[in-house]
Amino acid sequence: MPRPKRATEPTLSQSQTYSTAEVAKMWAVSESSVKRWSDSGLLSCVRTPGGHRRFTLQALLDFQRAGGLLQNADGAGRSQATAGLTQLAQALAGRDWPALQTLYYDAAVSGDEAAGVALLEQAYQSGISTIELSERILTPVLHLIGERWRRGELNIWEEHLASQVTLAATEHLHRQLPRAPSHGRLALCGCPEGDLHQIALHLVVEVLETEGWRVLSLGPNTPLFSFTDAVQRFSPQLVCISATIVHDLERLRRDYGHFYRVARQHAARIVIGGAAFADPQVHDIFTHDFHALGLADFLEYIRREFPPSDVSAI
Structure with missing residues (x-):
């Protein structure tokens, strides 16, 4: 069965390309160095109709993995590039979380x-799990960015x-x-109406897909009556509601009551998570089976409550 398309897809960097000037700035080297690596075949590029070089993200990562940046940089470019990569390598080797968060x-x-x-890729290759990446690097940084913006x-x-970079990465x-x-199980995930914060939802969807679930993501800003309609249409085994901020508590109370009754009729488990549920008034409205305090908490719950041995019962 083909993988279902999500309702909300981030703009991915897979198709994005970078100019010679952008790559030179990124690596703190001269444009002539980038052109030389390209001409030698060490750094792959594509050409625009006008003949200009464009570099894909995959080409840049392949070049870095092969050590090309350090082997071919010269003078000040070598020292700056070495310093940048050494800083990351040292932070990863020592599991220096504050340094990784700063980077x-x-x-x-x-x-x-x-x-x-x-x-993220080098951190994962160094042995840091995706859950740890989310909880030790991404979540603290995004919370700090949100707080500094406020x-x-x-x-x-x-x-x-920052949101675009995180979704792409x-x-x-x-x-x-x-x-x-x-394993054939279906999860329905989304954020309630008025909540435009989609990164936590995005991470939850990725955890479920990695664990073998089929996932329908309703995306951010989804009215609760739409959750209800989707439960009636698809009969998921699990509904995940991620909320950072909520509005109009009385309307939520009314709409959630109907949603909850329908979810129970379809035997769907309900998991909630996000900063909004730290408010006791919000928490009390969203009657649930499990309140996930983080991705590790969530992963432990789905593995415990939905073991592979129970698939035959679906």
Whole structure:
């Protein structure tokens, strides 16, 4: 069965390309160095109809993995490139979480997708699990960015760039992860109406897909009556509601009551998670089977409550 298309797809960096000038700035080397590596065949490029070089993210990562950046840089370019890569390598080797958070923060707010992708990929290759990446690097950095934006210390465009980098970087890594065999279970995931924060939802969907679930993501800003309609239509075994912020508690109370009754009729388990549920008033409205305090918590729950041995019962 083909993998279902999600309702909300992030803009991925897979098809994005970078100019010679952008690559030179990214690696702190001269444009002539980038052109020389390209002409020698060490760094693959594609040509525009006008003959200009464009570099894919995959080509940049392949070049870095092969050590090309350090082997071929010269003078100041070599020292700057070495310093940058050595800083990341040292932070990964020592599991220096504050240093890794700082490196990711700098990449995120500057919109540097290539740096964000490279950091997560190298961290994963060093033995850091995707759950640990999310909870020890991504979540603290995104919380800091959100808080700094609320205090007026960051511009909204910086917050948006950070979200774009994180969506692209996590999706790039997700495509490379080993997946459990499909077990036929279906999960329905989304954020309630008024909540536009989609990164936590995105990470939940990725966890479920890696564990062999088929996932229908309703995306952010989905009214609860739409959740109800989707449950009636698809009869999922699991419904995940991620909420960072909610509005109109009385309307939520009314709509959630109907949703909950329908979910129970279809024997769907309900999992909630997100900053909004720290508010007791919100928490009390969303009657649930499990309140996930993080991705590790969520993963433990689905493995415990939905073991592979129970698939025959679906």
